[in-house]
Amino acid sequence: NAGVTQTPKFQVLKTGQSMTLQCAQDMNHEYMSWYRQDPGMGLRLIHYSVGAGITDQGEVPNGYNVSRSTTEDFPLRLLSAAPSQTSVYFCASSYTINYNEQFFGPGTRLTVL
Amino acid sequence: TQLLEQSPQFLSIQEGENLTVYCNSSSVFSSLQWYRQEPGEGPVLLVTVVTGGEVKKLKRLTFQFGDARKDSSLHITAAQPGDTGLYLCAGSSNDYKLSFGAGTTVTVRA
Numbered sequence: 001n002a003g004v005t006q007t008p009k010f011q012v013l014k015t016g017q018s019m020t021l022q023c024a025q026d027m028n029h030e031y032m033s034w035y036r037q038d039p040g041m042g043l044r045l046i047h048y049s050v051g052a053g054i055t056d057q058g059e060v061p062n063g064y065n066v067s068r069s070t071t072e073d074f075p076l077r078l079l080s081a082a083p084s085q086t087s088v089y090f091c092a093s094s095y096t097i098n099y100n101e102q103f104f105g106p107g108t109r110l111t112v113l
Numbered sequence: 114t115q116l117l118e119q120s121p122q123f124l125s126i127q128e129g130e131n132l133t134v135y136c137n138s139s140s141v142f143s144s145l146q147w148y149r150q151e152p153g154e155g156p157v158l159l160v161t162v163v164t165g166g167e168v169k170k171l172k173r174l175t176f177q178f179g180d181a182r183k184d185s186s187l188h189i190t191a192a193q194p195g196d197t198g199l200y201l202c203a204g205s206s207n208d209y210k211l212s213f214g215a216g217t218t219v220t221v222r223a
Contacts, residue, residue, distance in 0.1 A: 004155075033211070035213075040215055041215055042117075042119075042201060042213040042214050042215040042216050043201070044213070045211065048210065058210060090156075101146075101158040101161070102156075102158065104156050105155055106154060106155055107154070107155055
């Protein structure tokens, strides 16, 4: 099993550009989520999904869109990148949210100029 | 505002010393997890505690969940350089959202 994979590993964007961060898991997990990690702030939840076709907003959803057409994939779209979105982005999955281990991907380091 | 407050923010100790990291909240959690993260990687789960007052041991690491399920602590005995990393606590409140603390950066000097 590859676990949770994320691409790209690094990305530089100009303000106003759009892009999609890819996330895939091969563990048949129902729950998937996206976090951003900024210095001194831990991980903040952007969006999450409890199953294919179901998504909901987390703590910091503005400027991001998600979709969940399959159990395996959960892409994160930046609609119009802003410097405030410079961060490290982590995708995670688990069988459920409660009591279950969150498996994290290796992260995508995004810089918006 | 961080739902979970971790202290201290940074901790640097000599190999062989003990350390304790705290995770506090005004909210009640149905479960609380501790993760360790190394530079350039995603967090990795160390433990999940679900019962108030619960104590779990993982080799030299001892985790405790407060009786009221609002706080937790992580104690490392005889720390080793391999224990160096960012320790994160995360709480779940049955609403499909996991809230993370800001983390404690632990450095163990050889």
